[in-house]
Amino acid sequence: MDALDILTDLENVIPFFQPIFSADEQRVIAYEVLGRYxxxxxxxxxxxxxxxxxxxxxxxxxxxxxxxxxxxxxxLKLDDDVSIYLNRDADLLMYRHGEPFLQDLLAFEKRGLNLKRIVLEISEGNYKGDFGQLDHLLQYYRTYGIKVAIASIDSDTNFFERIGQLGPEIIKINLRALKSNATAASFTDVLFSLSLLARKIGATLLFENIEMSYQLQFAWKNGGRYYQGFYLYPPSSEFIERDLLKQRLKGKFHEFITYEKKKLEAIYSAAEFFQNKVQDIIVKNKKANYEVLFTSLIKEMDQIAFRMYVCDEDGFQKSSNMFKGESGWYSQKEYIEKNWSWRPYFLENIIKMRNEGKGILSDLYSDIETGETIRTFSIPINGSDYLFIDISYKYLFENEQLL
Known part of the structure; x- marks a missing residue:
């Protein structure tokens, strides 16, 4: 397609609109504008x-x-609460210091368009200009009520840094990475961090390129409030009825909720199982040293756990690691006196166990040493010491509701 063909035939340059649906309302809350010829x-x-x-x-x-x-x-013909997403390359946005673009928007504001409905979707992965000037321009736009969205996290190592610099109201996440088994696991880990960051700065997550049901479920589970993609509705030259997918989305969300409830019940039951099993062993070995306690635990949890150790409430390890290798269990004395209080949620969980007097089953996470997806069951064993038992991926896989 030759650029001159387009420039000499602007009459046939037309906007297409891809609807964006919300989780809370299950209806169209915005349209992204896409250029077509x-x-x-x-x-x-x-x-x-x-x-x-x-x-x-x-x-x-x-x-x-x-x-x-x-x-x-x-x-102008849409409901007043429907937003319009306008894509802008950062270099193009800075054209003539962004003033012509703003004047166009102000002209429509005089005709009744509330600029709070405008979401400026910035694409600046290849931007070579001054980020300070870009940020200044965006802050200027915000004084008119315009919101900022940043897209997306496709293999961009500076994405988190840019979020901190530009402080977007909306973070747009491309789900294309979920199609590849090679990148899906790392993508999930990055997304978890991103969802925490979004919560901290008060940003909303919008998931795009949803092409299958499991991607919609992934977006829903990972804190997505807004969704778009061909699975929901393709770009079109016309607007659609806002409640077109309301019943379908309600049905899908009901499926997701039912599945998640069953999973949470399974996790709760597993925590109760470990609590009763481990507490019984602790009571029977109340006066024994840690080595004897570990021996009893290994007999009962050989097919469940792969690592055990004891820490005090400040995170200093009071025992060796008991680790299950290919030839069986063995002691790792070099871990004594190592401190783990720097780990996320460590002290929070210690206080929770101390106040409630019972154990905790952790979320899924990747083990630093083995790289496997695991959970950890931790439980108080006396006034100041806590037992940690790392549950193997093999056991979690065999009890798939725990994954």
């Missing part, structure tokens, strides 16, 4: 046009400006 009965994406570095910025701005004007003209 109509040629000989075919609809062609303008993505390659905007990503072509050989095309001068003034040409790109002219086409983008037209798309925005046509899209907002249509958006």
């Amino acid at each position: 109509q040629s000989e009965g075919s609809i062609i994406s303008l993505g390659s046009f905007f990503h072509d570095d050989s095309i001068p910025e003034e040409y790109k701005f002219e086409v983008d400006q037209l798309l925005v004007q046509k899209a907002l003209e249509r958006a």
Whole structure:
């Protein structure tokens, strides 16, 4: 597609709209504007046009400006609580210091468009300019009520840094990575960290490229409030009825909730099982030293655990590690007096166990040494010491509700 063909035929540059659905309302709450070119009965994406570095910025701005004007003209007819997402490459956004773009928006504000409905979706992975100037411009836009979204985490090592710099109201996450088994596990770990960060800064997670049911479930489970993708509804030249998928989404969420409840019940039952089993062994070995206690635990939990140790309430290890290798259990004395209080939730869980007087089964996490996905059961054994038992992935896999 030649750039001149587009520039000399702007009448056939048209906006498409992809609906964004919310988890809380199960209805359309926004549309993302996408550029299309109509040629000989075919609809062609303008993505390659905007990503072509050989095309001068003034040409790109002219086409983008037209798309925005046509899209907002249509958006005037939407309900007042429906947002409009406008994609902007950071370099294009900085064109003429961002003033022409703002003037276009202000012109529509005079016609009744509340600028609080505008979400500026920034794509700046290849931005070579001054981030300070970009941040200043975005803060200026925010004074008019415009929100900022950042997309996305596709293999971008600076993503977390940019979130801290730009402080977006919305973080857009591309679920394309879930299609690959090679990247899915690490993607999940990164997403967990991202969801914690979003919560800290008050940002909302929007998941895009949802193409299958399991991706919608993944987005729902991982704190996604907004969703879009072909599985829900493809980009279209027309707006859709807002409640079109309400019953379907209600049904899907009911499935997700039912599954998650069963999983949580299984985790609760497992915690009770470990509590009763381990507490009984602790009571029987109340006056014994740690080595004797470990011997009794190994007899009962050989097919469940792969590591055991005791720490005091400040996180200093008071015993050796008892570790299950290929040839059986053995002692790792070099771990005595190591401190684990730096681990996330360690002290929080110590206080919880001390106050409640019973054990805790951890969330899933990757073990630092083995790299396997595990859980840890921890339990108080006297006034100041706590027993930690690492549950093997093999056991979790055999009891799949624990994964």
